[in-house]
Amino acid sequence: MTxxxxxxxxxxxxxxxxxxxxxxxxxxRVYKNFYVYEPPYYxxxxxxxxxxxxxxxxxxxxxYVNMSEDGSRKMVTTIELLDQLIVAGILPPxxxxxxxxxSNNNHVPSLGIDMAGKWERGLxxxxxxxxxxxxxxxxxxxxxxxxxxxxxxxxxxxxxSLGGYTVSMIAARVPTFFHHVxxxxxxxxxxxxxxxxxxxxxxxxxxxxxxxxxxLGSPRDxxxxxxxxxxxxxxxxxxxxxxxxxKITFWVASTPFDGMRGNRERCEYFLxxxxxxxxxxxxxxxxxxxxxxxxWYWNNLFVVRFLKSVFQKMEPIAS
Numbered sequence: 001m002t003x004x005x006x007x008x009x010x011x012x013x014x015x016x017x018x019x020x021x022x023x024x025x026x027x028x029r030v031y032k033n034f035y036v037y038e039p040p041y042y043x044x045x046x047x048x049x050x051x052x053x054x055x056x057x058x059x060x061x062x063x064y065v066n067m068s069e070d071g072s073r074k075m076v077t078t079i080e081l082l083d084q085l086i087v088a089g090i091l092p093p094x095x096x097x098x099x100x101x102x103s104n105n106n107h108v109p110s111l112g113i114d115m116a117g118k119w120e121r122g123l124x125x126x127x128x129x130x131x132x133x134x135x136x137x138x139x140x141x142x143x144x145x146x147x148x149x150x151x152x153x154x155x156x157x158x159x160x161s162l163g164g165y166t167v168s169m170i171a172a173r174v175p176t177f178f179h180h181v182x183x184x185x186x187x188x189x190x191x192x193x194x195x196x197x198x199x200x201x202x203x204x205x206x207x208x209x210x211x212x213x214x215x216l217g218s219p220r221d222x223x224x225x226x227x228x229x230x231x232x233x234x235x236x237x238x239x240x241x242x243x244x245x246x247k248i249t250f251w252v253a254s255t256p257f258d259g260m261r262g263n264r265e266r267c268e269y270f271l272x273x274x275x276x277x278x279x280x281x282x283x284x285x286x287x288x289x290x291x292x293x294x295x296w297y298w299n300n301l302f303v304v305r306f307l308k309s310v311f312q313k314m315e316p317i318a319s
Contacts (some may be wrong), residue, residue, distance in 0.1 A: 001066050003033075010065065013076075014083045015040040018065060023142060027134040028127030029186070034061050034139065034303055035098040036147075037079045038204040039086050042093070050152035051093040051145070054082075054307070055178075057163035059109050061100030063246035063296075072295035079289055081300055082307075086190070090123050091307055094156075095147050099139060101166065108214045112166040113228045116217040129214075136174065158182035158306055161263075165189065168250075172230035174239075175244035180282075182251045188266040189229045193220075197265065235273060242277065249276050251282035251306050255292045262294050 001009070003020060010018040016039040025032050041047055056064050056078065063069050064078040076084070079098075086089040101110045104125035115129030149155060157178045159167035159223045164186020170179050187205065194201040206212065207220050216225065226232050237245055255262030266285040272282050288305075292298045 001062070001068055003062070004152070006062060006065050006238060009041045009067065010077075010079065012081050015087045016035045016042065016083050018079060023139065025127065025134050025138055027130040027138055030125065030127035031099050032125070032127075032134065032139075035065055035079075035096075036143075037082065037096040037098075038147075039083070039093040039095065048093055049150050049306075051095055051147075051149075052154040052156060053147060053149055054094050054096045055155075055157045055167070056096055056098050056303070057101070057112070057159035057166045059102040059156065059162060060106040061098050064096075064098050070296050072297035073300065074297055076300070078300050078303055079295070080306060085304065085307075092311060096164070097143055097147075099135065100125070100176070101135075109162060109211065111162065111212070111215045111228070112169060113215060115215045116221065116224050117212075117214045118217075119214040126214075132303045154179045156180045156182070156307075157301055158184070160296075160302070161294065162187050164263075164267075168230040170230065170232075171245070171248055172233040174190070175237075175241060175248060178248055180249050180251065180306075181265065182302070182310075183253070183270075184288070184299050184302040184306075185254045185263045185292075186252070186267055186270070187232045187263055188267065190266070191229075191231050191235060193225055193229065196269075210236065220271070231270065231273065234277060234279070237277065240277075245277070245279050247282040249282050249310075251309060252286050253283065253285045253288040253292075253302055253305075255294050255298070256287040256290055257294075262292075264314065282306075 018037050020033055022031050022033050067073055067077055101112050103123050108119050110131040112131050112135055114132045123294055155178055157167040164183035167181055171178050189206055190203050193203040193206045195203040252267050254264045254267040258264045271286055288302060
């Protein structure tokens with residue numbers, strides 16, 4: 001779906017509103033789009049003051065609002081489902097921010113980091129590739145100024161697949177930002193990108209996959225890889241930083257599969273690491289559902305369960 005098709009659909013289906021913000025980035029030296037969802041009556045003088053902020057990460061800004069992103073969605077996008085639950089009183093008011101972190105054609109992921117590799121000249125949407133600078137010094141401050149939180153509001157981050165990596169990386173590097181972090185079937189990193197499941201432990205996904213050459217460089221640089229490895233950063237955390245991480249609750253879920261069908265074992269390791277560091281986790285095991293798949297239909301359901309759990313509207317998943 002095009003941007004206009006997405007906006008038209010959501011005008012017809014939402015009680016709140018979805019809009020595109022075109023932000024001029026000095027870091028990227030391009031204009032970068034993101035979507036924002038505002039719940040019904042936001043901005044009215046009588047509107048509740050405890051509205052929370054939800055950042056949703058994957059890659060392209062359209063992915064949470066594109067009905068045909070992968071063909072799995074049934075009737076509603078993530079934002080339409082969120083809107084329905086707010087209107088029904090099942091969830092409190094939430095503003096959702098959907099950052100764009102990929103090239104405009106969605107072929108090249110930035111991962112939300114300051115990109116170290118090379119990409120095709122003329123590829124639109126990446127600019128200088130300084131996405132970490134864009135996120136932390138431009139997008140987040142813009143959002144926090146325009147949609148400020150009061151003391152009762154929560155700042156939440158959730159990510160699907162590579163978005164799980166991105167949201168965990170933000171939490172690891174800026175542990176005072178999120179109150180809760182949700183990860184669905186995240187493509188998480190192993191320590192030092194060494195996969196302990198195989199005799200040759202090098203993690204081929206992160207160390208050699210061409211998909212990440214633009215973001216991570218080719219050949220990979222060990223120092224840079226360490227710098228952008230949330231697992232390493234959390235494992236090494238001590239003292240004040242560790243205490244800050246212990247104020248975040250992580251909600252980690254996956255498909256019941258690994259390999260080509262999911263990221264169960266990566267998520268299981270990440271969850272165990274958090275527990276070993278005494279960092280709060282919402283659920284004690286990661287399989288989301290026996291039938292869960294790595295697609296947008298199941299991520300929709302994950303976002304709902306994550307938010308209900310955070311706002312104590314449902315019982316935690318049994319361990």
